[in-house]
């Protein structure tokens with residue numbers, strides 16, 4: 245007898261079958277708008293489903309892939325096998341912790357408050373992983389808390405931002421993250437990580453190795469002048485609007501910054517702006533972005549990335565490593581060569 249996996253997933257997760265979508269196209273769930281379907285797609289509203297998923301998927305032999313807002317992803321045209329869990333805006337939640345919050349007592353007890361713990365006016369925000377970074381930055385600004393101004397324009401979720409150690413204009417998530425809690429894929433247990441345990445590096449954290457599901461994040465900010473915070477946020481956003489192709493679908497900067505260079509500058513100097521493979525195009529506004537001119541496929545994007553790598557290497561002897569994550573190809577990262 246063949247098992248109806250959707251039915252079985254729903255039964256084990258104790259959720260209605262309709263909340264699990266079969267063969268769900270993933271392109272609309274990503275900012276660049278490419279990619280095939282997920283066998284099963286779930287965007288749960290409740291913590292219980294997220295907590296149950298790793299064990300249920302393991303028992304049913306289904307791979308599990310976690311999405312935040314899909315703003316740093318290129319999904320293969322063949323899609324993703326198994327279950328895609330998207331932790332989206334529906335699970336957004338932010339709390340300003342009171343000084344006597346047990347979580348802060350725990351931080352103090354363990355001496356893990358970080359440098360800002362002792363600073364006068366320090367404040368702690370606990371944000372669920374599905375919260376938008378922009379929403380978190382606004383929340384902080386309205387409470388005269390500084391530290392997230394440059395994060396405001398990054399279009400991802402808090403979970404995705406911690407995973408990627410997202411950053412801009414000299415800021416990175418590592419500057420403000422004090423603790424995160426994640427569901428370990430292997431054990432199903434919730435594990436807290438503090439400060440340096442995140443293994444933050446340029447556009448990287450320990451979560452790239454562990455694959456754990458980030459549940460929430462504790463952020464430490466300092467007090468500041470509300471109007472100045474707002475001005476800084478506006479200034480950063482203005483700079484983004486002036487330099488980035490925000491009117492077209494993309495996954496942000498495609499490549500990491502190579503030591504001593506800027507990826508966009510090298511790509512522009514190589515004369516690659518406007519170069520196309522199918523509907524994937526090197527942006528004419530910001531050479532570090534690949535935009536989807538309409539009907540680009542994931543394969544178009546992948547081919548263009550490799551063409552850029554080869555051209556820049558040939559002309560300048562610099563190998564560009566993708567920052568964007570390519571998922572769903574048989575080879576790791578779509579077979580796109582990483583750092584050399």
Ligand SMILES: Cc1cc2nc3c(=O)[nH]c(=O)nc-3n(C[C@H](O)[C@H](O)[C@H](O)COP(=O)(O)OP(=O)(O)OC[C@H]3O[C@@H](n4cnc5c(N)ncnc54)[C@H](O)[C@@H]3O)c2cc1C
Nearest residue numbers: 312313314315316400401403404405407410411412458496
């Ligand atoms: C127009 C534009 C501008 C951008 N500007 C910037 C910028 O200035 N700086 C910058 O750093 N990035 C930028 N990005 C890229 C992107 O927004 C960031 O990398 C962001 O942090 C990704 O968050 P996300 O929620 O979309 O994650 P996704 O793209 O959904 O996922 C990224 C990775 O994180 C993992 N992940 C996501 N959520 C979780 C979770 N809860 N638990 C475990 N793993 C998880 C996924 O498995 C995946 O491997 C930009 C993108 C666009 C489209």
